[in-house]
Amino acid sequence: MAGASMATRKYGRARIRALVTGFEPFGDDPRNPSVDAIRRLPRRLGTLDLAVRELPTVFDRSRDLLARAVADLAPDIVLCVGLAGGRAELSLERVAVNIDDAPIPDNAGFRPIDRAIVTGGPAAYFTTLPIKAAVAALRAAELPASISNSAGTYVCNHVFYELMHLVAIAEHSLCAGFLHVPYLPSQVSRHPGAPSMTLEEIVRGIQIVLSVTAARIAAGEGAIS
Amino acid sequence: MAGASMATRKYGRARIRALVTGFEPFGDDPRNPSVDAIRRLPRRLGTLDLAVRELPTVFDRSRDLLARAVADLAPDIVLCVGLAGGRAELSLERVAVNIDDAPIPDNAGFRPIDRAIVTGGPAAYFTTLPIKAAVAALRAAELPASISNSAGTYVCNHVFYELMHLVAIAEHSLCAGFLHVPYLPSQVSRHPGAPSMTLEEIVRGIQIVLSVTAARIAAGEGAIS
Amino acid sequence: MAGASMATRKYGRARIRALVTGFEPFGDDPRNPSVDAIRRLPRRLGTLDLAVRELPTVFDRSRDLLARAVADLAPDIVLCVGLAGGRAELSLERVAVNIDDAPIPDNAGFRPIDRAIVTGGPAAYFTTLPIKAAVAALRAAELPASISNSAGTYVCNHVFYELMHLVAIAEHSLCAGFLHVPYLPSQVSRHPGAPSMTLEEIVRGIQIVLSVTAARIAAGEGAIS
Amino acid sequence: MAGASMATRKYGRARIRALVTGFEPFGDDPRNPSVDAIRRLPRRLGTLDLAVRELPTVFDRSRDLLARAVADLAPDIVLCVGLAGGRAELSLERVAVNIDDAPIPDNAGFRPIDRAIVTGGPAAYFTTLPIKAAVAALRAAELPASISNSAGTYVCNHVFYELMHLVAIAEHSLCAGFLHVPYLPSQVSRHPGAPSMTLEEIVRGIQIVLSVTAARIAAGEGAIS
Numbered sequence: 060m061a062g063a064s065m066a067t068r069k070y071g072r073a074r075i076r077a078l079v080t081g082f083e084p085f086g087d088d089p090r091n092p093s094v095d096a097i098r099r100l101p102r103r104l105g106t107l108d109l110a111v112r113e114l115p116t117v118f119d120r121s122r123d124l125l126a127r128a129v130a131d132l133a134p135d136i137v138l139c140v141g142l143a144g145g146r147a148e149l150s151l152e153r154v155a156v157n158i159d160d161a162p163i164p165d166n167a168g169f170r171p172i173d174r175a176i177v178t179g180g181p182a183a184y185f186t187t188l189p190i191k192a193a194v195a196a197l198r199a200a201e202l203p204a205s206i207s208n209s210a211g212t213y214v215c216n217h218v219f220y221e222l223m224h225l226v227a228i229a230e231h232s233l234c235a236g237f238l239h240v241p242y243l244p245s246q247v248s249r250h251p252g253a254p255s256m257t258l259e260e261i262v263r264g265i266q267i268v269l270s271v272t273a274a275r276i277a278a279g280e281g282a283i284s
Numbered sequence: 285m286a287g288a289s290m291a292t293r294k295y296g297r298a299r300i301r302a303l304v305t306g307f308e309p310f311g312d313d314p315r316n317p318s319v320d321a322i323r324r325l326p327r328r329l330g331t332l333d334l335a336v337r338e339l340p341t342v343f344d345r346s347r348d349l350l351a352r353a354v355a356d357l358a359p360d361i362v363l364c365v366g367l368a369g370g371r372a373e374l375s376l377e378r379v380a381v382n383i384d385d386a387p388i389p390d391n392a393g394f395r396p397i398d399r400a401i402v403t404g405g406p407a408a409y410f411t412t413l414p415i416k417a418a419v420a421a422l423r424a425a426e427l428p429a430s431i432s433n434s435a436g437t438y439v440c441n442h443v444f445y446e447l448m449h450l451v452a453i454a455e456h457s458l459c460a461g462f463l464h465v466p467y468l469p470s471q472v473s474r475h476p477g478a479p480s481m482t483l484e485e486i487v488r489g490i491q492i493v494l495s496v497t498a499a500r501i502a503a504g505e506g507a508i509s
Numbered sequence: 510m511a512g513a514s515m516a517t518r519k520y521g522r523a524r525i526r527a528l529v530t531g532f533e534p535f536g537d538d539p540r541n542p543s544v545d546a547i548r549r550l551p552r553r554l555g556t557l558d559l560a561v562r563e564l565p566t567v568f569d570r571s572r573d574l575l576a577r578a579v580a581d582l583a584p585d586i587v588l589c590v591g592l593a594g595g596r597a598e599l600s601l602e603r604v605a606v607n608i609d610d611a612p613i614p615d616n617a618g619f620r621p622i623d624r625a626i627v628t629g630g631p632a633a634y635f636t637t638l639p640i641k642a643a644v645a646a647l648r649a650a651e652l653p654a655s656i657s658n659s660a661g662t663y664v665c666n667h668v669f670y671e672l673m674h675l676v677a678i679a680e681h682s683l684c685a686g687f688l689h690v691p692y693l694p695s696q697v698s699r700h701p702g703a704p705s706m707t708l709e710e711i712v713r714g715i716q717i718v719l720s721v722t723a724a725r726i727a728a729g730e731g732a733i734s
Numbered sequence: 735m736a737g738a739s740m741a742t743r744k745y746g747r748a749r750i751r752a753l754v755t756g757f758e759p760f761g762d763d764p765r766n767p768s769v770d771a772i773r774r775l776p777r778r779l780g781t782l783d784l785a786v787r788e789l790p791t792v793f794d795r796s797r798d799l800l801a802r803a804v805a806d807l808a809p810d811i812v813l814c815v816g817l818a819g820g821r822a823e824l825s826l827e828r829v830a831v832n833i834d835d836a837p838i839p840d841n842a843g844f845r846p847i848d849r850a851i852v853t854g855g856p857a858a859y860f861t862t863l864p865i866k867a868a869v870a871a872l873r874a875a876e877l878p879a880s881i882s883n884s885a886g887t888y889v890c891n892h893v894f895y896e897l898m899h900l901v902a903i904a905e906h907s908l909c910a911g912f913l914h915v916p917y918l919p920s921q922v923s924r925h926p927g928a929p930s931m932t933l934e935e936i937v938r939g940i941q942i943v944l945s946v947t948a949a950r951i952a953a954g955e956g957a958i959s
Contacts, residue, residue: 147372147479148472154831156858156883173866183831183858191848201470203480208831209884244485245426247373254372254479255428260469379606381633381658398641408606408633416623433606434659597822597929598922651920653930694935695876697823704822704929705878710919 075273076108077136078128079265082214085116085166092243093140096261104266107273110134116214117167118159122221129225136234136272138188139222140265141215143207143239144246147254149197149264150207151190152237155220156183160212176220184223188236189275193268202264203256210237234272238265300498302334302361303353304490307439310341310391317468318365321486329491332498335359341439342392343384347446354450361459361497363413364447365490366440368432368464369471372479374422374489375432376415377462380445381408385437401445409448413461414500418493427489428481435462459497463490524558525723527586528578529715532664535566535616542693543590546711554716557723560584566664567617568609572671579675586684586722588638589672590715591665593657593689594696597704599647599714600657601640602687605670606633610662626670634673638686639725643718652714653706660687684722688715749783750948752811753803754940757889760791760841767918768815771936779941782948785809791889792842793834797896804900811909811947813863814897815940816890818882818914819921822929824872824939825882826865827912830895831858835887851895859898863911864950868943877939878931885912909947913940 079100081093097111112128114121129137143150157180159171190206197204210216219237226233241256304325306318322336337353339346354362368375382405384396415431422429435441444462451458466481529550531543547561562578564571579587593600607630609621640656647654660666669687676683691706754775756768772786787803789796804812818825832855834846865881872879885891894912901908916931 147477153833154857156829158828158860160881181856181858182829182860183856185833185857198473201468203469203472203478205476206835208887212883243426244428247428248423251430252372253428255481257482257485260482378608379632381604383603383635385656406631406633407604407635408631410608410632431610433662437658597927648923651918653919653922653928655926693876694878697878698873701880702822703878705931707932707935710932 073106074108075106075136075276076110076132076134077138077269077273078110078112078132078134079269080112080114080125080128080139082114082116082141083166085214086163088246088249090243090246091142092240092258092261093142095243095258096140096240096265099258099262100265105270105273106277107269109269114218115166117165118169118171118214118217120167121214121218125218125222126225134233135276136269137222138265138268139218139237141237141239142242144242144250145253146239146241148203148205148241149256149261150205150239151188151193151268152186152207152210152219152239153190154183154185154208155210155216155223155237156212157181157220158212159217162213165214176217177224180224184220184227186223186236187226187232187234188268188272190236192275193271196267196271197264200263200267202260202267204264207239210239215239234276238268298331299333300331300361300501301357301359302332302363302494302498303337303357303359304334304494305337305339305350305353305364307339307341307366308391311388313471313474315468315471316367317465317483317486318367320468320483321365321465321490324483324487325490330495330498331502332494334494339443340391342390343394343396343439343442345392346439346443350443350447351450359458360501361494362447363490363493364443364462366462366464367467369467369475370478371464371466373428373430373466374481374486375430375464376413376418376493377411377432377435377444377464378415379408379410379433380435380441380448380462381437382406382445383437384442387438390439401442402449405449409445409452411448411461412451412457412459413493413497415461417500418496421492421496422489425488425492427485427492429489432464435464440464459501463493523556525556525586525726526558526560526582526584527588527719527723528560528562528582528584529719530562530564530575530578530589532564532566532591533616535664536613538696538699540693540696541592542690542708542711543592545693545708546590546690546715549708549712550715555720555723556727557719564668565616567615568619568621568664568667570617571664571668575668575672576675584683585726586719587672588715588718589668589687591687591689592692594692594700595703596689596691598653598655598691599706599711600655600689601638601643601718602636602657602660602669602689603640604633604635604658605660605666605673605687606662607631607670608662609667612663615664626667627674630674634670634677636673636686637676637682637684638718638722640686642725643721646717646721647714650713650717652710652717654714657689660689665689684726688718748781750781750811750951751783751785751807751809752813752944752948753785753787753807753809754944755787755789755800755803755814757789757791757816758841760889761838763921763924765918765921766817767915767933767936768817770918770933771815771915771940774933774937775940780945780948781952782944784944789893790841792840793844793846793889793892795842796889796893800893800897801900809908810951811944812897813940813943814893814912816912816914817917819917819925820928821914821916823878823880823916824931824936825880825914826863826868826943827861827882827885827894827914828865829858829860829883830885830891830898830912831887832856832895833887834892837888840889851892852899855899859895859902861898861911862901862907862909863943863947865911867950868946871942871946872939875938875942877935877942879939882914885914890914909951913943
């Protein structure tokens with residue numbers, strides 16, 4: 060991971076760099092709000108420069124693409140976004156666990172069961188995003204939000220764990236974490252009775268999470284650890 | 285109920301009149317999306333002229349205000365809107381039942397238990413709105429929607445039953461029914477994990493229900509019965 | 510319907526007759542707790558004589574079998590029992606509505622949509638079972654129970670409506686109603702995360718509903734109306 | 735921790751020792767199925783000798799009592815059992831996380847927020863129980879069961895983490911983990927609509943988890959790691 064960003068920032072760089080990722084659709088659902096949302100993010104947001112990347116819903120390849128993007132962009136913030144169909148709120152994940160246990164195959168047809176993501180890696184990593192402050196800011200902005208204690212054991216948790224593993228072995232601290240979002244309203248006709256959230260709310264929510272994190276970095280508090 | 289509306293329409297009146305009602309907040313929640321939504325409705329919508337009324341969340345008084353509004357306005361369509369906290373979709377109610385059985389007191393402190401709404405009235409009335417067509421149109425417009433088979437036994441069902449009783453004894457047919465809406469996003473901080481819907485979606489949904497109903501009236505199909 | 514039962518009872522018959530029905534499995538689930546439960550009921554219970562009948566999960570035929578059983582047995586109490594997968598409690602239905610609107614075909618492949626059950630019949634009938642007293646007795650016996658305001662629009666509601674229609678046109682009053690029961694524990698492996706109830710609890714619950722109803726009849730209070 | 739048990743077993747001890755804990759009631763609920771269940775366990779179960787301990791629903795004291803019991807008894811298996819009100823199944827927890835974040839105060843009035851359980855401890859520990867085999871055995875015995883990926887951040891997770899921390903620093907391997915159980919049927923009148931499970935099912939489920947684990951130890955497979 061090219062260590063330029065934090066280092067330069069320490070010597071006066073005014074801009075903070077954020078990488079935001081979303082996932083391709085998976086299963087038999089033709090849409091995934093996470094990728095729709097990141098495509099609508101602005102390139103600049105206050106003191107933030109934003110870069111976005113689309114990840115495949117594939118265990119192994121998603122990790123490689125994420126690692127390359129982090130190496131290329133040397134971001135100060137990485138926020139991975141994924142769909143959690145059935146949840147009603149924006150949920151900021153607290154902890155990534157070192158296990159793949161897939162209820163359905165990924166988009167490449169691979170279905171790992173009870174497999175360590177990083178052999179010999181720690182059982183879990185905590186996010187380094189200020190998740191409590193972010194939830195408070197989201198609610199103040201009238202967006203439903205909460206902390207989640209499980210990102211599951213599918214591709215979302217996989218990417219989240221790989222991300223936090225990159226952070227753990229990086230030379231500088233990095234604010235990194237995972238945001239799960241509900242179905243879009245248009246998806247609910249396939250999932251009757253399920254809660255949903257508009258794309259506008261999701262996009263606005265992502266920006267709030269990024270802004271709260273940027274403000275913390277600007278205040279010199281850096282990553283939670 | 286002044287019978288002018290349908291009659292005049294038959295002789296060439298181009299405009300269709302709709303009455304839409306919402307409820308004041310109840311319990312310890314300071315907001316009610318139904319009243320917020322009706323305040324944002326336009327006065328004219330295609331061939332429709334809209335009038336709105338706010339009803340108190342009080343068993344007996346809500347009925348009187350509704351009956352007066354129907355008598356004064358002689359509408360072709362009456363849509364009563366209420367909050368169903370915990371539901372995720374716009375739900376069009378199919379049937380109103382002749383019973384008050386309140387889990388909490390109304391805003392006047394009254395809590396009827398197992399009381400007939402109209403003594404000697406039928407056990408239930410079906411809505412005369414085209415609810416299946418409305419649900420299809422809502423879903424086509426990417427709004428979560430479904431049919432509901434119970435409006436509960438609180439003030440919402442009470443008003444719905446009284447409305448359909450007015451329709452039953454009226455001289456002309458009337459498209460009338462009840463729409464339950466989810467919490468607003470801003471209410472969810474008081475109800476963590478509950479589904480929500482934006483005010484914009486709710487307002488748009490009400491307009492779609494009204495337009496679908498107006499189109500049916502214009503096509504000479506009138507009320508479902 | 511042979512009117513013997515109530516009449517004889519008025520002249521001193523000590524025994525009260527109850528008919529309890531359950532449904533065959535439907536959809537792709539090989540079991541249905543309602544039929545398993547009625548097979549375990551005793552023939553005599555306090556002052557009650559019990560007869561049981563299995564009904565097919567078929568709209569039209571279920572009604573014919575029910576009507577014949579009521580005519581043959583001249584019961585004082587009729588309790589129809591059905592499965593409501595996903596509910597957690599024994600739920601006593603308050604109201605049957607005059608509509609078939611099937612989300613899936615019945616076991617004969619028939620799927621009525623928005624069809625009146627009895628053409629020209631009332632929109633709904635209320636149960637004549639003492640449902641509030643029954644819920645109180647079930648809870649006192651440590652069984653989860655509640656009132657439900659919708660039996661759906663599938664075969665369960667169909668049979669319930671036909672039952673109450675038989676009661677309405679009968680010459681004597683009859684305590685009749687519908688009890689929905691949860692999945693059995695053994696069914697939950699096909700429906701992960703769904704609530705369940707043991708067969709023993711369900712059988713015990715049915716007996717409590719019957720006993721509470723019998724006590725009311727013995728006290729001369731008869732059917733709720 | 736007195737290391738006798740495993741060591742002796744290696745040299746031919748036929749009996750396997752299990753410690754099972756439950757919690758006192760907490761919040762305003764007078765019952766806790768976990769403690770009711772452990773009181774009904776037999777002292778011997780196949781090749782197992784069982785000891786039970788009641789833990790207070792108090793963050794710090796629960797840990798001390800657990801550590802003392804483990805030191806005194808030198809068990810081969812430790813299963814902590816707790817209530818997860820609202821869940822429908824027996825849920826075997828996969829992972830304990832190093833954080834206390836209490837939504838309500840414990841029974842001593844203490845409410846830690848975002849506090850590490852063990853300062854400098856790993857972010858999480860995986861259970862060393864054979865949870866997949868146990869879920870399969872529970873389902874085969876017609877008991878609703880599943881794996882859970884979060885034990886929350888209250889006293890249950892606290893005790894689970896402390897348990898796995900004891901295991902991590904112990905000299906010998908130990909099959910240890912946490913089982914969350916649903917409400918009892920008698921508790922549901924306070925929580926209408928919530929799923930429940932009978933005490934008999936819970937007691938039977940605990941015995942199955944213990945037996946599956948004992949069989950694995952007897953087969954020389956020991957703790958999962």
